Amino acid sequence: MPAQRFVDALNAQLGREFGASQQYVAAAVHYDASTLPRLAAFFYRQALEERGHAMMMVRYLLDAGAEATISGLEAPRTEWSDPIEPIAMALDQERAVTGAIDELMTIARDERDYASEQFVSWFVKEQVEEESTMSSLLAVAERCRDDLMQLEEYVARELAATGDDPSAPPPADAGA
């Protein structure tokens, strides 16, 4: 079984993944209400991805014989003063998650826990993609500030749904 301090840190992280999911639902609803359907679809999809990350962490803890804890969430932010703010918030959120994933990796290494290190390494790679996606989206959004339909076109063209990643760890709800 992984060291207790890794288990505690992974439980804290899976709570943050659920929190990120809820925050992305809030951003999606905001765009949906603003008649920006492509941005809404993108954030709805991101919300499902974050939930998926939490479920992968639950599966790993259960498989490792550790306790997985499902906790309550802080209320997400739901008010924004301009249509670019949710994207800037999302980039900040992804950067914070990258820091937390790196910390999990550090703990796994300190504990010489190779299984946990291998598990976390998928998330290290995932965060590179997530940060890259969000920072590109923010750059385009700032450029298209006065013509949001161009931003919608960018999201439709460049950020369409991709297939499942076969290298992703299995989620707890795979059989659902």
Ligand SMILES: [Fe+2]
């Ligand atoms: Fe995530």
Ligand SMILES: [Fe+2]
């Ligand atoms: Fe993410």
